[in-house]
Amino acid sequence: MTANLAIDLDRSSPVPLYFQVAEQIAEAIRRGDLAPGSRLDNEILLADKLGLSRPTIRQAIQYLVDKGLLVRKRGVGTQVVHGQVKRSVELTSLYDDLRRAGQEPATQVLTLEPRPVDEHIAPILGLEPGAEILYVERLRFAAGEPLAVLHNWLPLGLAPLGAAALEDRGLYELLRGAGVRMRVANQRIGARAASQAEARLLHERRGAPLLTMVRTTYDDQGRAVEHGSHIYRASHYSLEVTLIER
Amino acid sequence: MTANLAIDLDRSSPVPLYFQVAEQIAEAIRRGDLAPGSRLDNEILLADKLGLSRPTIRQAIQYLVDKGLLVRKRGVGTQVVHGQVKRSVELTSLYDDLRRAGQEPATQVLTLEPRPVDEHIAPILGLEPGAEILYVERLRFAAGEPLAVLHNWLPLGLAPLGAAALEDRGLYELLRGAGVRMRVANQRIGARAASQAEARLLHERRGAPLLTMVRTTYDDQGRAVEHGSHIYRASHYSLEVTLIER
DNA sequence: GAGGTCAGAATGTCCTGACAATCTGACGGC
DNA sequence: GCCGTCAGATTGTCAGGACATTCTGACCTC
16 A cells, blocks of 8 residues: 655664654655555554554654644554645744745844833733833844734843844744743734734735734743734735644 | 642543543643642652553643643653643634633524535545535624624535534534544634625624634545635634644 | 444554653762 | 762653454345
């Protein structure tokens, strides 16, 4: 059933075996070697072929099921999902997304300063009211056109964030580079009409539809590391999300 | 460290042990017995206390990590996430969401008929061009106010869908009841201004901002089972999503 | 021919055991 | 006092095995 799907394993590599397997299956799906709807070998056979144990194979498959590339059914087998998953459920910033799409993003920092935390932001970030936080306001461009206005609040001392760095890279990239490991994010997505000031920044007319997103991100210690409130030009941007039921 | 967190296990129940553990930890978090930021006992100790093996405990914890309730860190331990997760990454319909929020949803079926599939919908659902599919158009109300216009395309013969049933329940609920097991969904979320006709249906003014969502849902065999294109009144509704990085 | 029954196949759950990688905090040397 | 080292704690990875549950399709009975 399966094409003979060659998978190389490097046992001396620090990359976990289950991950090596998962990556190479995912690659085969992307390449088209594993057609949508086609069945994978069963877990025991796969384990046998690769000289791995069944739990390891299961972990690899589970990883891809969680990413929405594969689907399993007890008593039947594991199949490749029809219709490709556009993008996985990843914690990426707009900047990363745009660059990956070849859009050549640019950023203009409008504000970057410590300020006392707002009373409605403080509980979200788990801070004392009146504490100082870093406030960032940026205008994001893609292909020369203004695309979004980004407002962020971050705990001080999390990462050294300078205006130059922020104009050169995405916020998430800078945080990751500073050792912050983001794990969970809550997002609320809505829409509203542009105000006069927003319209001017974004080269839209007043009342033009804007996509709004409010997001709070937590790290692997469960601490809030970032709160953002963003507006996007609906005419130029939309969000993509993949949901997976377990 | 942990409150003494009593967990009852029923080994004769068909509910998997790892799931029983996960549910009761989640319940303790919701109740507040496990405060945000507090640490769980380590896996080996927990396994010992409950008379289970470590892999089973790990599976329970992994389940909650995937839902965004817990966060782990190697060498440190497992902690409850600060700031509650509003809603988990579930495959729910608008109807389910509204009812859970106590909004008392109602539905008016505008169209319900088989029709030849559009040429741009056919490849999405994996159908031959020209094949017949079921087209559904509904107006959804919450608390007496119009909230959204829902357009759906479904393969014929998937489930017996009558107008009466659709006015009484959500589409997802009906599909689940017919044995369809949905697993993966791709959503694209955007915004645009309301047309004259849309405004009339939704009691808005022309040009009012609308939230748009296009979604394709796949079942556990990887087959597309539903494609929908929906518009929501941005003034009355927003979407909530939780992202988890593994 | 319709329907029920049963065997095979596949994933789901659970166990035991072992070692690796990583983080924290304490200790000790400079 | 500062910095590096080291040990303990904890999660991450991997192996191998056993049995349960569920689905499909073939076979048999009526």
